[in-house]
Amino acid sequence: MLRWSTATVCMGGTLETKLSAAARAGFRAIEIFENDLTFFNGRPREVRAMADDLGLEIIALQPMRDFEGMQEPARAKNFDRAERKFDLMEELGTKLLSLCSSVAEDASGDAARCAADLAELADKAATRGFRIGYEALAWGRHVHDWMQAWDLVKRADRPNLGIVLDSFHICARKNPIAPLAQIPADKIALVQVADAPAIVMDPMSLSRHHRCFPGQGDWPMIEYLEAAIATGYSGPISLEIFNDQFRGAPANAIARDGMRSLQICGERLEANRKIRGETPLYLGRALPEPAKIGGVEFIEFVTSTAHSPRLVGELEGLGFARVARHRSKDVDLYRQNDVNIVVNREQEGFAHSFYLVHGTSVCALALRLDDPQRALERANSLAAPTYFGRVGPGEAQIPAIAGVENSLIYFMKDSPQGRTTWDQDFNFVDVPAHPGPLQRVDHLSNVVRRSEFLSWITFYKSVLGFTDEPQVELADPYGAFFSRVISAPDGVVRIPLNIAEGGSTGVSRFIENFGGGGVQQIALSTGDLFAFVEQARARGVKFLDIPDNYYADLSARCDLEPGILERMRTLGVLYDRHKGGEFFHIYTRMFDQRFFFEILERRDYDLFGAANTPIRLAAQASEQDSALRQRAMLELE
Numbered sequence: 350m351l352r353w354s355t356a357t358v359c360m361g362g363t364l365e366t367k368l369s370a371a372a373r374a375g376f377r378a379i380e381i382f383e384n385d386l387t388f389f390n391g392r393p394r395e396v397r398a399m400a401d402d403l404g405l406e407i408i409a410l411q412p413m414r415d416f417e418g419m420q421e422p423a424r425a426k427n428f429d430r431a432e433r434k435f436d437l438m439e440e441l442g443t444k445l446l447s448l449c450s451s452v453a454e455d456a457s458g459d460a461a462r463c464a465a466d467l468a469e470l471a472d473k474a475a476t477r478g479f480r481i482g483y484e485a486l487a488w489g490r491h492v493h494d495w496m497q498a499w500d501l502v503k504r505a506d507r508p509n510l511g512i513v514l515d516s517f518h519i520c521a522r523k524n525p526i527a528p529l530a531q532i533p534a535d536k537i538a539l540v541q542v543a544d545a546p547a548i549v550m551d552p553m554s555l556s557r558h559h560r561c562f563p564g565q566g567d568w569p570m571i572e573y574l575e576a577a578i579a580t581g582y583s584g585p586i587s588l589e590i591f592n593d594q595f596r597g598a599p600a601n602a603i604a605r606d607g608m609r610s611l612q613i614c615g616e617r618l619e620a621n622r623k624i625r626g627e628t629p630l631y632l633g634r635a636l637p638e639p640a641k642i643g644g645v646e647f648i649e650f651v652t653s654t655a656h657s658p659r660l661v662g663e664l665e666g667l668g669f670a671r672v673a674r675h676r677s678k679d680v681d682l683y684r685q686n687d688v689n690i691v692v693n694r695e696q697e698g699f700a701h702s703f704y705l706v707h708g709t710s711v712c713a714l715a716l717r718l719d720d721p722q723r724a725l726e727r728a729n730s731l732a733a734p735t736y737f738g739r740v741g742p743g744e745a746q747i748p749a750i751a752g753v754e755n756s757l758i759y760f761m762k763d764s765p766q767g768r769t770t771w772d773q774d775f776n777f778v779d780v781p782a783h784p785g786p787l788q789r790v791d792h793l794s795n796v797v798r799r800s801e802f803l804s805w806i807t808f809y810k811s812v813l814g815f816t817d818e819p820q821v822e823l824a825d826p827y828g829a830f831f832s833r834v835i836s837a838p839d840g841v842v843r844i845p846l847n848i849a850e851g852g853s854t855g856v857s858r859f860i861e862n863f864g865g866g867g868v869q870q871i872a873l874s875t876g877d878l879f880a881f882v883e884q885a886r887a888r889g890v891k892f893l894d895i896p897d898n899y900y901a902d903l904s905a906r907c908d909l910e911p912g913i914l915e916r917m918r919t920l921g922v923l924y925d926r927h928k929g930g931e932f933f934h935i936y937t938r939m940f941d942q943r944f945f946f947e948i949l950e951r952r953d954y955d956l957f958g959a960a961n962t963p964i965r966l967a968a969q970a971s972e973q974d975s976a977l978r979q980r981a982m983l984e985l986e
């Protein structure tokens with residue numbers, strides 16, 4: 350039966366921890382990485398007992414290395430080594446030993462000799478009822494492509510010898526994938542799956558540090574799995590990810606991410622089969638379809654009574670007006686066209702706890718969905734449980750799930766008839782008709798810890814059905830900055846996820862100041878940025894200072910009308926263009942070094958002005974440096 354599996358090497362911790370994390374994430378099959386067994390302080394049969402108790406089938410012991418093509422006496426020694434592995438397998442209760450192509454310098458590449466070694470090993474395994482799976486390592490000495498491994502397996506021609514397919518080695522070597530489908534199913538011992546980013550690096554370093562779960566990298570995982578399944582193979586499909594970040598993270602979170610990544614692979618595989626009129630694979634329980642996302646319904650800030658006036662001042666400066674007050678909580682609603690901002694000053698409950706850890710910050714985001722119930726069911730099926738907050742009598746219960754740093758993502762019904770949820774919970778106040786210049790939430794940048802970056806990508810892609818764009822790397826004055834944009838279908842919600850290398854980068858400082866990741870940038874769109882900035886400046890809003898050199902460079906790069914350039918310089922507006930479209934944008938100063946607003950005007954432009962990100966980072970770094978200098982002076986006085 351086709352089923353998902355994971356290798357213990359994917360996770361960090363002790364073998365006991367790994368087994369229980371895998372079982373908890375829903376795996377029923379596991380490969381035991383031999384080092385995990387070596388480090389285990391007990392008998393292999395105890396591992397078997399633990400696995401049995403957890404409902405895990407041990408599908409393989411992996412890997413045996415440097416076996417084929419050796420001269421005597423190393424050759425005889427290898428056969429002794431194999432017998433010892435068979436003893437371990439006996440105790441573990443597993444039938445398959447995986448064997449990697451040799452990297453030994455003195456190994457012979459003679460195909461007939463290597464095939465004879467494999468045949469003899471298979472015969473010895475057969476006397477004990479075991480099977481051998483042979484895998485081409487991308488950096489194998491003589492065998493590095495799957496076609497070579499398959500050639501040796503065919504030459505050896507033993508019923509209990511098959512090939513181990515691993516997407517990592519196949520994609521790292523840019524081997525053809527489609528011909529995999531021609532391998533007879535009974536000659537495939539195991540199918541392993543690992544993704545990786547499209548970066549140029551030697552395959553061994555890439556394998557050791559950058560393997561990742563399917564969907565977190567750039568390789569054609571679905572094409573690979575479809576080719577493997579097209580053979581008629583019906584065994585386990587097993588994650589095999591070597592990744593330092595994964596081993597440093599809690600095993601439960603990594604096992605959950607691995608399962609989520611496989612669940613969305615399964616969903617895609619089933620959808621493709623349905624289109625082709627093929628029978629379902631039944632690879633796990635079908636996921637409810639992602640709900641259709643209509644947009645961001647509100648952004649919720651938490652603050653304290655003491656800090657609230659500054660936040661409200663900033664919002665009013667940006668043109669927001671208070672339109673409603675919560676019936677039972679110290680919560681106000683600020684609105685401007687399609688942008689709703691909730692300001693929460695409660696002294697208890699979720700938001701207050703969030704405030705205590707993170708200070709004034711975005712503690713929740715609400716998405717408008719066509720079917721919040723289905724979205725919740727999908728989230729629950731992907732190990733994202735429902736959060737229910739405290740509500741007053743007669744108020745609406747808005748379900749939510751946990752996002753970055755346990756902020757909340759609310760699921761609200763997208764209703765063409767109006768926002769009934771608001772009316773139920775809020776008393777609207779009479780404010781003069783005041784549409785304001787800001788129109789909608791354009792995007793929200795989230796800073797995440799580097800160790801959690803891939804995890805959040807998998808979260809958004811699986812739980813919310815978002816898609817991702819290729820990663821971009823940008824310069825920060827104190828290091829490097831990486832960004833990957835994830836978006837809801839149709840781009841109605843776009844979230845650049847940002848991480849950084851370097852302790853003093855803007856992103857690292859944010860993580861330090863903020864007590865972890867979170868929303869750093871709230872980008873709102875307007876139809877006339879220049880008019881907006883003039884009004885906002887008149888209301889006292891402070892924007893980021895942009896050096897004159899930027900405008901000198903801009904005038905050299907872009908053929909801009911001098912009047913426009915001068916207006917941009919005076920107001921501090923940044924500019925980008927792409928394929929005939931134009932982009933004007935500006936940043937407010939950082940609020941407590943935690944977050945800022947970007948106000949933007951798009952003219953047939955769909956990017957994020959990444960060309961100006963280094964300017965923004967430099968200006969923010971200089972702003973923070975001068976704040977630190979001022980603080981130091983005050984302390985001296």
Ligand code: MG
Binds near residue numbers: 541
């Ligand atoms: Mg492998």
